[in-house]
Amino acid sequence: MNDTMDRLRAADPTRRMTDADPGDPPARALLARVFAVPQESSRRPGRRRLVAAAAGATVAAAATAFFVTEPAAAYTVDRHADGSVGVSFRAARLKDTRQLNAELARAGARTVVIRMVPADRCTTPLDMDPAFPFLTTATPAELDRYPVSYQLRDDGVVITIRPDKMPDGDTLAFGYSIRNDRDGRTTIAVPAVVRTLPTCMAIPNPPRR
Amino acid sequence: MEPDDAATRRRFEALFEAHYAELTRFAARRVGADAAGDIVAGTFLIAWRRFGELPADHTRAWLYSTARQVITNELRGRTRWERLTAKAATAGEIHVADHASLVDEQVRVRAVLAELSPADQEVLRLIEWDGLDVAEAALVLRCTRTALKVRLHRARRRFAQRLLATDDRCTSTARHTRPSIVPEGASAHE
Numbered sequence: 001m002n003d004t005m006d007r008l009r010a011a012d013p014t015r016r017m018t019d020a021d022p023g024d025p026p027a028r029a030l031l032a033r034v035f036a037v038p039q040e041s042s043r044r045p046g047r048r049r050l051v052a053a054a055a056g057a058t059v060a061a062a063a064t065a066f067f068v069t070e071p072a073a074a075y076t077v078d079r080h081a082d083g084s085v086g087v088s089f090r091a092a093r094l095k096d097t098r099q100l101n102a103e104l105a106r107a108g109a110r111t112v113v114i115r116m117v118p119a120d121r122c123t124t125p126l127d128m129d130p131a132f133p134f135l136t137t138a139t140p141a142e143l144d145r146y147p148v149s150y151q152l153r154d155d156g157v158v159i160t161i162r163p164d165k166m167p168d169g170d171t172l173a174f175g176y177s178i179r180n181d182r183d184g185r186t187t188i189a190v191p192a193v194v195r196t197l198p199t200c201m202a203i204p205n206p207p208r209r
Numbered sequence: 210m211e212p213d214d215a216a217t218r219r220r221f222e223a224l225f226e227a228h229y230a231e232l233t234r235f236a237a238r239r240v241g242a243d244a245a246g247d248i249v250a251g252t253f254l255i256a257w258r259r260f261g262e263l264p265a266d267h268t269r270a271w272l273y274s275t276a277r278q279v280i281t282n283e284l285r286g287r288t289r290w291e292r293l294t295a296k297a298a299t300a301g302e303i304h305v306a307d308h309a310s311l312v313d314e315q316v317r318v319r320a321v322l323a324e325l326s327p328a329d330q331e332v333l334r335l336i337e338w339d340g341l342d343v344a345e346a347a348l349v350l351r352c353t354r355t356a357l358k359v360r361l362h363r364a365r366r367r368f369a370q371r372l373l374a375t376d377d378r379c380t381s382t383a384r385h386t387r388p389s390i391v392p393e394g395a396s397a398h399e
Contacts, residue, residue: 004365004368004369004372004373005337005365005369007314007318007372008318008322008333008337008338008368008372009337009338010314010315010318011314011315011318011319011322012238012337012338013237013238013315013319014234014237014238014242014338017234017237017242019230019234020229020230020233020234020249021229021230022225022226022229022230023226026246027225027229030246030249030250030253031222031225031253033250033254034221034225034250034253034254034257035218035221035257037254037257037258038258039217039257039258039259039260039261204282
C-alpha cells in the first residue's frame with residue numbers, strides 16, 4: 001500500500017510547478033482587488049445583494065456578493081452615449097421579464113434576462129461562445145474584453161453591458177435567481193455570452209460556507 | 210484608513226502570503242494551472258469578506274473547503290468539471306515530455322485515480338497531494354475524523370487494487386518502468 005501511495009504522490013500534477021510567489025505583481029494585484037471589496041461586516045442594512053456567479057469579466061465578483069442598487073421601479077435601463085447600457089433591477093419585484101427584455105432590446109443591449117430554475121429542471125448546457133468562458137485570468141486587459149462588468153458605487157453595483165464587444169449573432173443571457181438564506185435575500189446573477197439563446201438557465205450551486 | 214482597518218489588512222496580508230502558493234497548487238490540481246488563478250482569487254475574496262469568521266486554528270482547511278465550493282460554483286456542471294479535470298490531468302505531460310517513461314507512469318497513475326469515485330479521489334488528493342492531516346481533511350469534507358479515516362483507508366485500498374491490476378496488464382504487454390522514486394538499479398518488482 002505504501003508503494004502505491006508513493007506512486008500516487010509522485011503523480012501529483014503540480015510536482016514540477018514552481019511555487020506561486022505572493023510577492024509577484026499578479027499576486028499583489030489580486031490582493032489589491034480583494035481589498036477593494038467591502039467586508040461583510042460593513043454591509044449596509046436593508047440592502048439586497050447580488051452574487052455574480054459569473055463570466056470572466058466578473059472574476060472579482062464571481063464568488064462574492066455585492067449590494068445591488070435597488071431602483072424604485074422593478075428595473076432601470078439606461079443607454080449611454082458610448083453605446084453601453086446600464087442596468088439595475090429589483091429581482092423580487094421582477095414578476096415578468098418581458099417588459100425588461102423589451103426595454104433592453106430597444107436600448108440595443110443584445111441581452112435577455114432569464115429567471116433561472118433549479119438545475120434538475122434545466123439540463124441542457126448553455127451554447128457559450130468559447131471566446132467568453134466563465135473562467136479566465138483576471139488581467140485588466142482581459143476583463144476589458146468582456147461585454148459585461150460590474151461597478152461598485154456608493155449606492156450599490158451597477159451592471160454595465162457593452163453590446164459592441166459581443167460578436168455578431170451572440171447574445172448576453174443574463175440569468176438571475178433569488179435565494180433566501182441566513183444572510184438575507186441574495187440575487188444570484190449568471191451572465192453568459194451565448195451563440196444560441198437558451199430556453200432556460202440553471203441555478204448554480206451555492207457555495208457552502 | 211482607520212487604525213483597526215490597517216491592522217486587519219496587515220493580518221489578512223499575512224494570511225495571503227502564508228497560503229497563496231499552496232492554495233494555487235490546490236486549485237491547479239483540480240482545474241489546471243491556467244484556471245487556478247480564478248479559483249484563488251474567488252477564495253481570497255470570500256476569505257476577506259468573512260475574515261472575522263475564519264477559524265484561527267484551521268485556516269488552511271477553511272480556505273481549501275471554500276476553494277472547493279468556488280470551483281463547484283464556477284464550473285456549474287459536471288461536463289465542464291470533467292473537461293477541466295482532464296486538462297489538469299494532462300498538464301504534467303507537457304512539462305516532462307522528455308521523460309517518456311515517467312510521463313507514462315504518471316499518466317497511468319492519474320488515470321487509475323480518475324477511475325475511482327469522486328469521493329475516493331478527493332480524499333486521496335487531500336491527503337496525498339495537498340498534504341492535509343486527517344483533522345484538516347475531515348474539516349474540508351465536513352465529516353468526523355473517524356469517518357475520514359475509514360474513507361481514506363477504503364480509498365487507498367481501492368486505489369492500490371486498481372493500480373496493481375493495471376500494472377499486471379502492462380507487464381503482460383510491455384516492459385514496465387517504475388517512477389523516478391525507485392532508485393536506479395532497483396528491481397521493478399521488489
